[in-house]
Amino acid sequence: MEADNQDAEPSATLMSAIVTEHFVLQSAAGTTVSEAIGRSSLYLSVLSSSLIALGFASQTPGLLLPFAAAALPTVFVLGVLTTARLVDTGVQNILYLSGITRIRGYYRELGPEAARYFPPWAAVEGGTEDALRSMAVKSGPLAGLFTAASMIAVINGVLAGVCLALLTYYVVTDHHLMSALAAGLATAAACLTVFYRYQHRRYLSIRR
Structure with a gap:
């Protein structure tokens, strides 16, 4: 019996x-959050600087449109790249948290009292659902609305709509306001739809 108990106990190695892996996963998860904050801040800084520059350019006749044609598409491309990477960091974060929840499940089986200190976050232990619940997020179609990538995607979608509205207003329709508004709204809606479908598919790929 004594030999069986010793065999059942985990080795010190x-x-x-496991403790080292737990620490590594926590550090890696923190790194994804830091990267998301840094990339979001960079995009918002570039956007705000461009809008301020547009305000100064509008005071000079004939300078607004050329400057907007150069600056706004550049910021939009930066936004697309930023949102794509933010989705990647979000997926990475969920994978790291899933690993942490699996380790917590192992801790929970170490003894009779362990379950009291390492309760599961969700009914399905150690998976994506458990990882999401550890962040107080309920999985579902609307879960992706609250990510950093979604925040940047909304702003970038509005920027794309503004670009197309200006193009329609000044070039295509010769100052027809309603056509410009319709083009802007349709463009923003299309950008957000493409983004949400992409993000949803990426998150579905890591479900277990």
Whole structure:
């Protein structure tokens, strides 16, 4: 019996490896959050600087449209690249948190009292649902609305709509306001739809 109990107990080497992996996963998850904050801040800084420059350019006749044609599409491309990477960091974060929840599940089986200190976050332990619940997020179609990528995607979609509205107003329709508004709204809606479908598909790929 004593030998069986010793065999059932985890070795010191295994426990050290698990604790180290737990620490590594926590550090990696924190890194994804830091990267998301940095990329979001960079995009918003470039956008705000461009809008301020547009305000100065509008005071000079004939300078607004050329400057807007150069600056706004550049910021939009930066926004697309930023949102794509933010989706990647979000997926990485969920994977790291899933690993942490699996380790917590192992801790929960170490003894009779362990379950009290390492309760599961969701009914399905150690998976994506458990990882999301650890952040107080309920999985579902609307879960992606609250990510950093969604925040930047909304702003970038509005920017795309403004670009197309200006193009329609000044070039295509010769100052027809309603046509410009319709083109802007349709463009913004199309950009957001494409983004949400992409993000949803990326998050579905990591479900277990």
